[in-house]
Amino acid sequence: MTCEANIYLDHAAGTFVLPEVQEQINKILxxxxxxxxxxxxxGRLTAALLDxxxxxxxxxxxxxxxxxxxxxxxxxANNLAIFGLAHAQKNKGKHILSCQTEHPSVLASLKxxxxxxxxxSYLSTNSHGEIDLDNLAASISDETxxxxxxxxxxxxxxxxxxxxxxxxxxxxxxRFHCDAVQALGHIPIxxxxxxxxxxxxxxxxIGAPAGIGxxxxxxxxxLQHQSYGGxxxxxxxxxxxxxxxxxxxxxxxQYFQDHFEMNKNKFxxxxxxxxxxxxxxxxxxxxxxxxxxxxxxxxxxxQQVDGEALFIRLDMRKIAVSNGSACxxxxxxxxxxxxxxxxxxxxxxxxxxxxxxxxxxxxxxxxFCKELNSIINSIKSAx
Ligand SMILES: Cc1ncc(COP(=O)(O)O)c(C=O)c1O
Numbered sequence: 001m002t003c004e005a006n007i008y009l010d011h012a013a014g015t016f017v018l019p020e021v022q023e024q025i026n027k028i029l030x031x032x033x034x035x036x037x038x039x040x041x042x043g044r045l046t047a048a049l050l051d052x053x054x055x056x057x058x059x060x061x062x063x064x065x066x067x068x069x070x071x072x073x074x075x076x077a078n079n080l081a082i083f084g085l086a087h088a089q090k091n092k093g094k095h096i097l098s099c100q101t102e103h104p105s106v107l108a109s110l111k112x113x114x115x116x117x118x119x120x121s122y123l124s125t126n127s128h129g130e131i132d133l134d135n136l137a138a139s140i141s142d143e144t145x146x147x148x149x150x151x152x153x154x155x156x157x158x159x160x161x162x163x164x165x166x167x168x169x170x171x172x173x174x175r176f177h178c179d180a181v182q183a184l185g186h187i188p189i190x191x192x193x194x195x196x197x198x199x200x201x202x203x204x205x206i207g208a209p210a211g212i213g214x215x216x217x218x219x220x221x222x223l224q225h226q227s228y229g230g231x232x233x234x235x236x237x238x239x240x241x242x243x244x245x246x247x248x249x250x251x252x253x254q255y256f257q258d259h260f261e262m263n264k265n266k267f268x269x270x271x272x273x274x275x276x277x278x279x280x281x282x283x284x285x286x287x288x289x290x291x292x293x294x295x296x297x298x299x300x301x302x303q304q305v306d307g308e309a310l311f312i313r314l315d316m317r318k319i320a321v322s323n324g325s326a327c328x329x330x331x332x333x334x335x336x337x338x339x340x341x342x343x344x345x346x347x348x349x350x351x352x353x354x355x356x357x358x359x360x361x362x363x364x365x366x367x368f369c370k371e372l373n374s375i376i377n378s379i380k381s382a383x
Contacts, residue, residue: 106179155353335351
């Protein structure tokens with residue numbers, strides 16, 4: 001089936017598989033990848049592919065190979081980090097700090113921990129989603145065992161000050177997990193210099209196929225495994241590894257490292273151009289404050305526009321953007337991030353998340369802005 005979306009600006013939900021990744025997949029598929037735990041020669045060859053993927057991935061983020069746990073994606077990595085770090089420390093305390101603007105895979109894990117008797121404090125934010133670091137420090141008690149806060153918000157693009165947050169966690173000897181799914185490729189990540197204990201990554205945000213993720217876990221940090229079976233991944237994640245996925249992830253991560261400056265400049269220029277063009281649309285509001293934002297995500301809302309009508313028209317014109325995280329879209333519910341920032345439901349429903357990818361072209365942006373302008377005008381003139 002070929003896809004009809006002519007304009008694809010939903011790369012934060014999932015981006016295209018990179019040609020170099022496709023090439024590698026084809027190459028190793030021909031090599032007949034088997035079970036890397038098998039002790040025969042073919043199994044050992046597969047294990048060597050897994051090892052090289054682990055080494056390369058570790059190299060990209062300044063980690064040691066033993067600190068890389070391959071998972072099925074960002075959701076599993078977030079689950080593993082949150083449950084694993086909480087369960088491993090339950091005798092020390094049962095208090096966790098996080099925020100309502102996190103990804104559903106973090107929020108739902110925390111909800112389940114609350115059902116198990118843990119206490120979660122959701123830090124308040126200003127209307128852009130920024131947390132107050134003094135408030136973070138003041139919210140820590142003797143019972144606090146974990147802070148889980150994301151790096152780049154997947155819906156608004158806001159960047160949390162991870163080094164400062166990690167510094168506070170370290171000062172209080174509290175584990176710090178960060179969902180870095182949207183950060184890989186957009187912010188240089190050097191775990192050897194970063195005060196984080198665990199970081200989550202997802203393959204399909206960086207040009208690998210969906211179904212592969214990584215949890216970076218700092219050496220020495222104790223985590224309780226959450227799946228039962230084999231002793232794969234240092235006994236922390238049972239189940240035969242997805243070697244093709246691991247190779248895809250490492251290739252994609254490597255690509256983003258090798259092209260970091262070039263991509264950064266491109267995203268910066270395109271984001272500036274996008275905002276300049278969108279500014280011309282009457283009633284548009286950018287959901288951004290004064291602080292740091294990633295150049296690949298822009299969230300905007302339209303006053304007095306029916307959100308459903310907006311999305312139907314965008315889809316009819318074969319334009320792919322999002323109105324929340326892909327996990328929660330499909331339902332008509334407004335974005336939990338925007339509503340938790342105090343936005344009215346109707347305005348949150350008339351909001352778009354536009355996200356750029358490495359293949360996004362100037363003409364795609366130009367065409368999108370024209371189409372969106374005409375859609376907004378036609379909805380408003382029908383009022
Ligand atoms: C910030 C963030 N965390 C976690 C995830 C989940 O990753 P995956 O789709 O690989 O499960 C996503 C995906 O949208 C995300 O954007």
